[in-house]
Amino acid sequence: MITEVSEWLRGASQIAVLTGAGISAESGVPVFRGHSGLWRQFRAEDLATPDAFARQPALVWEWYLWRRALIARATPNEGHRVLARLQQHKGATVTLLSQNVDGLHRRAGSPSVIELHGNLWRVRCADDCGLVVHDVESDPPRTNLRCRCGAWLRPDVVWFGEPLDAGTLQRATTAVEQADVVLVVGTSAVVYPVAALPEIARRRRARIVEVNIDETPLTPRVDAHLRGPAASILPQLEEQL
Numbered sequence: 001m002i003t004e005v006s007e008w009l010r011g012a013s014q015i016a017v018l019t020g021a022g023i024s025a026e027s028g029v030p031v032f033r034g035h036s037g038l039w040r041q042f043r044a045e046d047l048a049t050p051d052a053f054a055r056q057p058a059l060v061w062e063w064y065l066w067r068r069a070l071i072a073r074a075t076p077n078e079g080h081r082v083l084a085r086l087q088q089h090k091g092a093t094v095t096l097l098s099q100n101v102d103g104l105h106r107r108a109g110s111p112s113v114i115e116l117h118g119n120l121w122r123v124r125c126a127d128d129c130g131l132v133v134h135d136v137e138s139d140p141p142r143t144n145l146r147c148r149c150g151a152w153l154r155p156d157v158v159w160f161g162e163p164l165d166a167g168t169l170q171r172a173t174t175a176v177e178q179a180d181v182v183l184v185v186g187t188s189a190v191v192y193p194v195a196a197l198p199e200i201a202r203r204r205r206a207r208i209v210e211v212n213i214d215e216t217p218l219t220p221r222v223d224a225h226l227r228g229p230a231a232s233i234l235p236q237l238e239e240q241l
């Protein structure tokens with residue numbers, strides 16, 4: 001199947017890649033769902049919500065600062081690096097869409113990433129006074145959690161129940177509508193509206209390829225399911241490009 005998929009990729013002029021937490025798993029960044037869970041007894045859906053932040057901002061920040069410390073120590077893996085090289089592949093336009101907020105695609109050298117759910121290294125005023133700050137992984141951990149206007153600062157990510165940025169979602173939708181091949185890597189395909197993107201591509205007769213260590217609700221609807229860790233499957237694909 002790897003050979004067939006490599007042929008599809010070689011023949012494609014537009015490629016869209018959609019990644020989820022699974023592509024960062026081999027960098028030591030825990031995924032959201034599945035056995036390991038994420039943090040203490042909480043699920044992402046418990047903490048990544050405006051209500052949780054309104055009720056317990058300090059707890060939600062504790063979770064994000066714990067994730068930041070872990071991600072700052074993590075390094076991009078071969079899966080991230082293959083995608084960064086694919087984006088520089090002259091033969092095709094490659095659009096990288098990621099649900100991840102860890103920033104590892106950029107650190108792997110990806111020239112551009114559409115960060116569908118934001119980035120936890122960016123903070124903004126929770127009262128939308130306009131302040132946005134870009135923290136750096138190598139800087140000491142953030143201690144100031146208050147905006148100059150007195151409100152809380154919050155991670156600049158999309159929480160459950162919050163809409164995605166309309167322009168971002170439109171760019172992502174256009175990318176999958178125009179794609180000849182959509183590569184879906186390391187996502188459980190259960191969070192909407194992003195989980196609907198491969199379906200949009202399928203209706204436009206794009207080839208859908210899934211790279212995952214497990215089955216997902218998308219698996220029955222893809223043209224190829226490459227079972228295995230992204231950091232070993234993607235290099236195998238790259239070898240044949």
Ligand code: BV8
Nearest residue numbers: 020021022031032033099160161186187188191192229230
């Ligand atoms: C919206 C950012 C509407 C924060 C995230 C009830 C109330 C409100 C909304 C809803 C509701 N019911 C449904 C919804 C919609 C909801 C939703 O889809 N919920 C799901 C749970 C059913 N969606 C939303 O709320 C979205 N907004 O609908 O707004 C609206 C419109 C107008 C006005 C107001 C509102 C917002 C969704 C975004 C939520 N934010 N994250 C943060 O990260 O801190 S979501 C979170 O899950 C992550 O960001 C990630 O993006 C997302 C998906 O997870 P995955 O990346 O797929 O990770 P997961 O752990 O699930 O899976 C890992 C996969 O990798 C597995 O398949 C595993 O097998 C595989 N894997 C593991 N290791 C490897 C591997 N694969 C390859 N190699 C490996 N080594």
